[in-house]
Amino acid sequence: MRGAGPTAGPAPQRPRPLAVLALTPLLRYVVARHCVPSGTPRRSGCDACGTAISLARPWPALGPRARCGGCGARVGAPPAAVEVTVVAAIALLLLAGPPTGELAATAWWLAFAVPLTFVDVAVHRLPDRLTLPAAAGTWLLLGIAALAGAGAAPWWRATAAGLGLAFFFAATTLLLGARGFGIGDAKLALGAGALLGWYGWTVPLLGLLLALTLSGLVALVLLVTRRAAWSSHLPFGPYLVLGTLGALLLVW
Template sequence: MSLTEHLPAPAGPARTGHGRLPRLLAAATVAPLIRWIVAADSVPGGTQRRTACDECGTSIGLAGPLRALSPLARCGTCRHRIGAPPATVELALLVSVGVLVVAARPVSETVAFAWWALCVLPLFFVDLAVHRLPDRLTYPAAFGTWGLLGLAALLGGTETAGGGTAWLRSLLAGLAVAFVFAASTVLLGRRGFGLGDAKLALSSAAVLGWFGWELVFFGLMVSFVAAALTSVALLLAGRVRWSGHLPFGPFLILGSLVTLALA
């Protein structure tokens, strides 16, 4: 049986592609904001958020030169690289918009998934850079996604993905996966998942749980396989050692996006 066979077919208008241009324009609008969040939070734990260029001290906020928040990702004064690599945030946003278009869900659900994507995209780049997932992003991702999916259940009833049943399953999926990740941290220490991964799972697993437990397991499988293949490739290339630590957050986000597109 297909993983998505149990799902109802989306309504006809959702597949027409109407509204893609506004989504693309919205993505272009929020890209500088995401770049600013990534630059500010890509610092070691316990330190203050970055507010200026590390080389020359020029502000990287909205009050500073906009070049730092553009796809060029360079300081407007000294040209030092700021935050995520050039064009990567913009590419990630385009991919996320494409996933939402391909998923073709009702508007209320799409809003919930868009909120989740906007919260986790900065986490993707921050975790890659400094191996941490700040609470200021993981908690809004979780509570915002739960709340918006609850609203989608109220507005769509049983025509969405099970109505209230889907929302309860979504909530339980997030809590269950987060509990497993947190337990591995307690039992295995550095060999297990981090607490940040557990907090990220609150929202990522909830998105998948909206469609069914099968997609929760499928999304986790995609995440684990992607992480394993990347680890092997980096080991063979000599980029990491067996004792090295690979952040799992980006793979959890990637696996959730892939599964959302299939759903």
């Protein structure tokens, strides 16, 4: 009679993607802190009653309701907007299924791009505290992917593409002033260009074309509906994020 073999232990559980939703209070905190005009100190409490906004006590101000616990005024991004955006980003990454290295770099960039989108829509600014870590982390994670087997060529191309796209945005600011893109857009483009350049020289151009097309269509609708004038300044950051994701989806 054969003896029983060793009993296999339970298989380790893979982390659930929706566990990332636990980070949404942090993202809401970042949005609330940075949704202030340029040159203004970052927000630390409710504008209406002064109740502190803190990660130590995230509810209810940093929850999906986004309401101050003191007076009930809205705080930061619209209710449930951050949560819906994070779920959409998770679904996009899961459905596309890029390799682990590229997945990590994209997830890092999106962790900053999501709050940057809300901040840019609200106050038309892209703070250095978010754009620069987004670019640096993306570049480093792509470097790790290169060392892990992808090779140096895509990483060098990503580096050049990020710098090239950033230079394009910065040049429009220097040459056209207020009619060009902002320096914040150039800093956001560092990470976006690196992600896109990893896949080829034409992919950053595709992402830029998608971003320009989206912004142009929205601007046209706003003009036709008289919700904006020719002199209006529209934030470009959200379209750069969407254009980057659209181009990535086409190459994954």
